[in-house]
Amino acid sequence: MSRRPRANDTLTEAQKKIVEAAVNAFAEQGFAGTATKDIARRAGVAEATIFKYFPSKRELLLGVLGPAIEQLVGPAMTRSMDPVLSATYPSFEAFLRALLAERVAFVRAHPRLVRILAQELPFDAELRMGILRRVYAPLLAKGLALIERFQQEGQVVDWPAPLVVRCIASTFMGYIVHRVFIAPDAAWDDQAEVDRIITFLVRGLSPGQPA
Amino acid sequence: MSRRPRANDTLTEAQKKIVEAAVNAFAEQGFAGTATKDIARRAGVAEATIFKYFPSKRELLLGVLGPAIEQLVGPAMTRSMDPVLSATYPSFEAFLRALLAERVAFVRAHPRLVRILAQELPFDAELRMGILRRVYAPLLAKGLALIERFQQEGQVVDWPAPLVVRCIASTFMGYIVHRVFIAPDAAWDDQAEVDRIITFLVRGLSPGQPA
Amino acid sequence: MSRRPRANDTLTEAQKKIVEAAVNAFAEQGFAGTATKDIARRAGVAEATIFKYFPSKRELLLGVLGPAIEQLVGPAMTRSMDPVLSATYPSFEAFLRALLAERVAFVRAHPRLVRILAQELPFDAELRMGILRRVYAPLLAKGLALIERFQQEGQVVDWPAPLVVRCIASTFMGYIVHRVFIAPDAAWDDQAEVDRIITFLVRGLSPGQPA
Amino acid sequence: MSRRPRANDTLTEAQKKIVEAAVNAFAEQGFAGTATKDIARRAGVAEATIFKYFPSKRELLLGVLGPAIEQLVGPAMTRSMDPVLSATYPSFEAFLRALLAERVAFVRAHPRLVRILAQELPFDAELRMGILRRVYAPLLAKGLALIERFQQEGQVVDWPAPLVVRCIASTFMGYIVHRVFIAPDAAWDDQAEVDRIITFLVRGLSPGQPA
DNA sequence: CATGAATGAGTGTTCATTCAT
């Protein structure tokens, strides 16, 4: 009766509260800086309850990030990229616009998970490997393929594809980090901002005169 | 022979080893993830010796970062920027080139300190405020002024200066992070890489046709 | 069988053992001279268990003395004194006799707590203030009122009441300290001893010829 | 030239400052509650300097109290008592008066040493034994002999001499402790106070009617 | 004579984790 492997229905009420509390605590204080006691307090459960569901603090971190990586990040990316890849985008600009919109949406949907991921990545080799294998590598591969297609079509300057990807990624990350984490409360004219960023990328990466 | 009471010669041998060990440990494991005992072991001194010189673990962090921020980062930036600001750079491109070279040099000189700073900034409000006031704000001000000058000269597109600064900063950081932290061992053709990044920025931020 | 949620039954077994061990350790070695590890060893629990119930060593001291001061000392004194005050004692002598009996009984019931109190009072301003406000002041007030009544009745010499109180207190304390702490194992003829102490006080404080 | 073994002339300047600092620190915080670092700071010397003169913290305590016990307490008492004993005091009252004056004078001359002694006695068996053998026992012996003489002369009630001594000691200590330690700043009419305390003792210990 | 530098052994306290109920 308790075995209904529906997606997030197997989660107890307590389990959900624990995950929610852990996300907040890890995002605010970092993994090492967060005590399980604090998570328990935030979740309103006993400390022991945490260990009922997550065999260790580390497993709690992975259990918190895992779904966000595999179910949300991974598939989400695939889902969002696949059509991107298969669909023949009318132009490089349209592709950039779609990609940025999708990335912004993802970070806005899970800002604390993204924050935790970014904060713990430097300290956690396993996490790093996981992300590398399950997110970074496939994403990069698809990105490279796309860029090369646009290059063949003469829409993008003929630089090494990884460099082009890095230019795009840097610009997008700079915008997103500022928009979501650094100055989320500022008055942003998102439409104008996005327009210009896209323009910046399109111009910067246009074939133009031979570099 | 033991009487050379000069500036940074007042530091005990042990003191230097402690700072060095702390830098490594904090860079690798983060502040919260590093035990003072571990620092002591790395430095080859007793744990108590650490507290002879640094009243607390936190003071050790600040004592490690402080000089790097105030003496190296802050002034260094001022020093490196002031000529940039006053000197009439022949072109926007020359300015970008000089700035990138200087930023890369700084990060290469203190990669672990930069790493620690980036890692602890999200968790340490005081550190954040310090950086904001002593590094970020003045640097941003100078950057904005510069950009506006280039805009008046018609070398840079007439977008909000903060946006332009962010485009530059994002691109530079993307390059530096990759070059120094993510793939330092890869075979880089730095000259070509830098040339293209500068080109990317110049083109992307050129006045061009009205956006 | 494990559900007897009565007053002092809420205390865990370990909690009781900790308090008992702390009382012994503090009485023998003083507060500053006692390590929490020693208390843990005496109580047969882990050191961490102490801090489950008492957030700090100091709170353990207060938690140990508190009940002895508020529930036992304070009220006990009030209880024992109120009837004394209201009841018309047949004589000053009868009053002294009752008071001494009551004081001796109290110290005998809690010799180690009294000892700890006396030992830590000089070092602990907060404790001192607490005792002053909750024990010393009210007790002194009642004592003074009583003495004044006996003076009006012509049973006690017409000296400043505080002086009279001090003579009584000094004599009682001298007896009790010797009897309970210094030479508890000596062969005492308590009855004779008490008789003479009371006689000493009655004679010494009798109106007599004008002083 | 530095070897003039005159009494307290052998003491270095630093040595004196250390002793003075230790007396203050021990009196205020107790022996266990005082760090040698604190003593060094108060004395204005390096911590190591303390250990040049006193092989251990404990020896410092003894070195501080020793002179006060042997040179001041012990001999002083003997000196002050011998005449008392040999001289035929005109009366019991005159004896009490002389004794109290001498005791008050001593405590006023060395209040912090007396305080330290009282505070550490419960924790320090060796100290206790020393005091017992060198101060308490001889003093008690003399006191008993004196009391017995006064009893034979019919000036003092025929109770066990130890009891009589305790009555005197308790009363004196009660007065001194209040006068010197508890309320030293209060406005005291010392003459009247002393007169009454003496009267209290003389009356209380007078042979009177058979007890 | 005096000290700055250094430390091993502890200090009170917190940690993630276990387990009987």
Next chain:
DNA sequence: GATGAATGAACACTCATTCAT
């Protein structure tokens, strides 16, 4: 299913003490 009780190991930090200079 959830917890209160308990803990060994680790934590940052302090202690009295040593020693070369």
